[in-house]
Amino acid sequence: xxxxxxxxxxxxxxxxxxxxxxxxxxxxxxxxxxxxxxxxxxxxxxxxxxxxxxxxxxxxxxxxxxxxxxxxxxxxxxxxxxxxxxxxxxxxxxxxxxxxxxxxxxxxxx
Amino acid sequence: xxxxxxxxxxxxxxxxxxxxxxxxxxxxxxxxxxxxxxxxxxxxxxxxxxxxxxxxxxxxxxxxxxxxxxxxxxxxxxxxxxxxxxxxxxxxxxxxxxxxxxxxxxxxxx
DNA sequence: CTGTAGGTACGATACGTGTCATACCTAATG
DNA sequence: CATTAGGTATGACACGTATCGTACCTACAG
Numbered sequence: 667x668x669x670x671x672x673x674x675x676x677x678x679x680x681x682x683x684x685x686x687x688x689x690x691x692x693x694x695x696x697x698x699x700x701x702x703x704x705x706x707x708x709x710x711x712x713x714x715x716x717x718x719x720x721x722x723x724x725x726x727x728x729x730x731x732x733x734x735x736x737x738x739x740x741x742x743x744x745x746x747x748x749x750x751x752x753x754x755x756x757x758x759x760x761x762x763x764x765x766x767x768x769x770x771x772x773x774x775x776x
Numbered sequence: 777x778x779x780x781x782x783x784x785x786x787x788x789x790x791x792x793x794x795x796x797x798x799x800x801x802x803x804x805x806x807x808x809x810x811x812x813x814x815x816x817x818x819x820x821x822x823x824x825x826x827x828x829x830x831x832x833x834x835x836x837x838x839x840x841x842x843x844x845x846x847x848x849x850x851x852x853x854x855x856x857x858x859x860x861x862x863x864x865x866x867x868x869x870x871x872x873x874x875x876x877x878x879x880x881x882x883x884x885x886x
Numbered sequence: 887c888t889g890t891a892g893g894t895a896c897g898a899t900a901c902g903t904g905t906c907a908t909a910c911c912t913a914a915t916g
Numbered sequence: 917c918a919t920t921a922g923g924t925a926t927g928a929c930a931c932g933t934a935t936c937g938t939a940c941c942t943a944c945a946g
Binding site: 887888889890891892893894895896897898899900901902903904905906907908909910911912913914915916 | 917918920921922925927929930933935936939941944945
């Protein structure tokens with residue numbers, strides 16, 4: 667486990683305020699939703715989501731998710747793999763992922 | 777029903793982003809938590825919660841909750857009674873109230 | 887009438903947030 | 917080596933948010 671001390675430590679319940687703030691942003695909700703709907707051990711890079719924002723903005727968003735404890739990130743040198751912390755989320759906040767997955771999102775205009 | 781058009785109309789699913797933003801604030805979470813734990817038809821005034829903030833700040837917070845569709849307010853001339861919209865919340869976002877109720881909140885120092 | 891209690895609208899303030907550009911890093915490729 | 921891809925830190929900016937004070941409203945009590 668290579669988490670820094672600003673990340674949510676394993677076994678610590680998630681801080682609800684941080685989680686809700688993190689998920690108030692639509693881009694960050696989409697990240698969690700896609701990871702929640704992917705196979706369990708899925709790991710994805712920031713860039714793989716294809717959001718129409720700058721790399722710096724992506725970095726910021728993934729940092730917020732990580733510090734809220736919603737994802738963990740593994741350093742791969744020139745990339746980082748993000749993984750959903752399903753068990754921790756389901757343990758601290760049962761049903762939250764289901765709420766996110768069930769959100770109806772308007773398709774983005776082409 | 778005396779809601780204005782900025783409030784969530786009956787029967788419309790709650791907008792998850794607005795709800796999460798509204799609940800990201802600890803004072804607003806406390807409001808919902810107390811209403812959720814009270815008898816079903818409970819109606820309370822803004823001032824009855826006894827928060828250590830100004831009346832204007834209270835007005836702002838209750839407005840955010842109302843516009844997110846989490847509460848409805850009934851005008852009583854010189855006061856307004858806030859009621860939790862349990863059924864709508866439970867219908868749109870099953871389990872959300874349980875998450876809020878189970879949050880462990882540090883007691884405020886005397 | 888005045889005072890109290892419970893509100894709202896408005897403007898102002900300090901801080902937070904989403905975004906970007908820039909410079910830099912790591913790693914891989916040709 | 918240069919280029920590409922995937923990142924981070926930093927600073928700047930525009931906007932949003934929580935807060936307050938003020939003036940005003942409604943309703944009630946004396």
